[in-house]
Amino acid sequence: DQQVKQNSPSLSVQEGRISILNCDYTNSMFDYFLWYKKYPAEGPTFLISISSIKDKNEDGRFTVFLNKSAKHLSLHIVPSQPGDSAVYFCAASTGFNKFYFGSGTKLNVKP
Amino acid sequence: DTGVSQNPRHKITKRGQNVTFRCDPISEHNRLYWYRQTLGQGPEFLTYFQNEAQLEKSRLLSDRFSAERPKGSFSTLEIQRTEQGDSAMYLCASSPPGLADTDTQYFGPGTRLTVL
Numbered sequence: 001d002q003q004v005k006q007n008s009p010s011l012s013v014q015e016g017r018i019s020i021l022n023c024d025y026t027n028s029m030f031d032y033f034l035w036y037k038k039y040p041a042e043g044p045t046f047l048i049s050i051s052s053i054k055d056k057n058e059d060g061r062f063t064v065f066l067n068k069s070a071k072h073l074s075l076h077i078v079p080s081q082p083g084d085s086a087v088y089f090c091a092a093s094t095g096f097n098k099f100y101f102g103s104g105t106k107l108n109v110k111p
Numbered sequence: 112d113t114g115v116s117q118n119p120r121h122k123i124t125k126r127g128q129n130v131t132f133r134c135d136p137i138s139e140h141n142r143l144y145w146y147r148q149t150l151g152q153g154p155e156f157l158t159y160f161q162n163e164a165q166l167e168k169s170r171l172l173s174d175r176f177s178a179e180r181p182k183g184s185f186s187t188l189e190i191q192r193t194e195q196g197d198s199a200m201y202l203c204a205s206s207p208p209g210l211a212d213t214d215t216q217y218f219g220p221g222t223r224l225t226v227l
Contacts, residue, residue: 004153034215043115043202043218044154089153096142096206098167099216101153 003027004092006102013109019077021105023090026071030092030100035064035075038087038104047088048075080109115219117203123225124193131189132222136205143186144216145178146202147171154202160186193226200224 005024013019021035031052036044050057050064050073057064063076073090087104116135124130136143141162146154157176159167162183172178175193180186190197200223204216 006153009151036218041220043204043220046215046217049215091153097159098156098169099144099154100156101146103151103153 003030004090004100004102006088006090006105008105009103010106010108013080013107015082015109015111016079019075019080019084019107019109021075021077021088021090021107023073023075023102024071025073025092025100027092027094027100028068028071029094032093032096033064033066033073034091034093034099035062036089036091036101037084038089044089077107080107082109082111085109115203115205115217117201117219117222119222120220121223121225123227125227126195127192129189129191130193130224131187132201132203132224134186134188134203134205134219136185136203137207137217138184139207140205140217141183141208142206142216143180144204144206145186145188146204148200148202148221149198157188190224193224195226198224198226 034049035047038044048059048062065074087106089104091099091101093099118133143160145157148154158178160180175191178188200221202221204218
């Protein structure tokens, strides 16, 4: 029942460069997508979201892109900072009743 | 209000014992979710409450698991006859009513369960 997949378990990026994290999903009924950031020993922290009626949403250094035809979601972080180093999860939902999470991508931003 | 709180933060128990976890959501939030997370995986949905009504329940929630939210505020998750496979982080999250673009789930710090 892996409806949301993050195929890259890890990503390493130089400080100041762009980080691109990817997420694929299989259920065309998903209408809301979110990205979370997680540090060890803490619960996930919300970063940014996008509804299925949009294809882009920006919030400061973070931009989420949604390609519905490809069932693909990406998170861009520009410029990347060492404090961005964490595990990033994408999640998808229909109507906020049930959320499906990917397995996460561990981002390492090198100084 | 300081966010979603969960108690206890850590629980070690012996196989076959029952355990209960508590979640206190953000006060105005009528939606409450429970998840389970194991090492290297993302959170797995367990159940969803809207006010006191349990509206969604995962197949993962076997008959040994039960969740309640009796007055639509705090929630409890009980695991009966624990097994070693139940060892995981149990996360609670809450959301406000409505489906605005800015709505999201706010997660608590989790309860780490270790079954010996």
